Amino acid sequence: TAGRSLGAGEMWIYHISGGSGVQLTARKNDQQDVNEPAVSPDGRYVYFSEDMYPGGMFNYNKDPNNQIFVIRRYDREKGIIENITGGAGSAFRSQVSPDGKTLAFVKRVRSKTVLYLRDLKTGEEWPVYDQLSKDQSEAWSIFGIYTGYQWMPDNKQIVIWANGKINKLSVDAPNKSTEIPFTCQVKQRITDAVRFTQNFNQDDFKVNVIRQARTSPDGKWLVFNAVGSLWKKALPNGKPERLTSATDFEFDPSFSADGKSLVYTTWNDTAAGSIQKIGFPVAGKSVKLTKEKGIYRTPTFSADGKQIVYVQEDGNNALGNGYTVQPGVYTIASTGGDALFVSAKGRSPKFIDNDKRIAFEASRGYGSYKTDGTDDKQxxxxxNGS
Known part of the structure; x- marks a missing residue:
């Protein structure tokens, strides 16, 4: 398994009595699946399905009519791996016939999931059944892309599940199948679902979740985000009240070192985002520091209160791609003005070392660089962190 999610992995073989096992294939990354092992009758070859989609990572918009999965074969005598079949519509869930001459596998053909056969000697391939249930080739394949099935000992029939039935197919005639009747006695307990009356249009309600809580430097105040706005609360038992009366969404509050000012980000679907500064605890009117629209995150003051460092994010499907040409870490004077680009690298930046450097989060680590982005150090x- 991977640190990110289940599924991406390796092929291993274990003796039936247990033991530590033998690794057959190496994991190429943490996001592309390897699954559906099948062993040839003589035990020499291990066939399996592997995600070979370009890009080296899982994609949510894969085209099932192009190649996603490939059937590969590990030779236990020579220790080599070779591709057996794939191409348009992929190839997955392989099973070798008892005589070792024919490979059955599944592939997508336009909107249909089709059972194919491959002559392992000549490489010829042909469809035999196009009435299968839809495969899972576009999705995670941690449990397989199609259900398992098996050849009959005579090499002429395959038993496979499709459309809620167990079917016996003839490999000598296309789409010739016989249903194998199957019934079982089960006992199930059906319980009424738990339901509560919901009212989503209340003028007043209890807030159960707060985010981005920040304590003032003197420990007397708490500022946090809830239901899209910033709130302040005198500690320990004060009543929360809005920091501003603005209608924009408000996020990412951060105090100046003296506790007399706050910076935060805003969002408005029309005006986009901005960085604002406001006095504290007597708020007054906020001051917009940024000149340009953008998607702004995590602004923080320098120790001397003269500079703000923040992140300008890349575009996305929710907030759009406008005004996101050069994402990265920026600085701006705490009085506003022109922003200065520092680096494309880093998240949650903060001034350190008497405001001479900027510390930042990076992939599985933490680093810093000078305020102009040079002298990058880990x-x-x-x-194991992510």
């Missing part, structure tokens, strides 16, 4: 790296 502070620490986590082997």
């Amino acid at each position: 502070i620490f790296k986590s082997t």
Whole structure:
């Protein structure tokens, strides 16, 4: 399994009595699946399905009529791996006939999932049954892309599930199948679903989730985000009240070192995002620091209060791609003005070392660079963190 999710992995073989096992294939990354092992009758070859889609990572918009999965074969005598079949519509869930001459496998043909046969000597391939249920080739394949099936000992029939039935197919005639009747006695307990009356249009309601909580430097105040706005609360038992009366969404509050100012980000679907500064605890009117529209995140003050460092994010499907040409870490004067690009690298930046450097989060680690983005140094790296 992978640190990100189940499924991406390796092929291993274990003796039936147990043991530590023998690894047959190496994991190429943490996101592309390897699955559906099938062993040839003589035990020499292990056939399996592997995600070979371009890009080296899982994609949510894969085209099932192009190649996603390939059937590969591991030779246990020579220790080599070779591709057996794939191409348009992929190839997956392989089973070798008892005589070792024919490989059955499944592939997508336009909107249909089709059972194919391959002559292992000549390489010829042909469809035998196009009435299968839809495969899962576009999705995660941690449990297989199609259900398992098996050849009959005579090499002339295959038993396979499709459309809620167990079917026996003839390999000598296309789409010739016989249903194998199957019934079983089961006992199930059906319980009424738990239902609560919901009212989503209340003028007043109890907030159960807060985010981005920040304590003032003197420990007397808490500022946090809830239901799209920033709130302040005198500690320990004060009543929360809005920080502003603005209608824009408000996020990412951060105090100045003296606790007399706050910076935060806003979002409006028409005006896009901005960075704002406001006095504290007597708020007054907020001041917009940024000149340009953008998607702004995590602004923080320098120790002397003269600069703000923040992230300008790349575009996305929810907020759009406008005003996101050069994402990265930026600085701006705490009085507003022109923003200065620092680096394309880093998240959650903060001034350190008497405001001479900027520390930032990176992939599985933490680093810093000078305020102009030069002299990039790694502070620490986590082997297993994500």
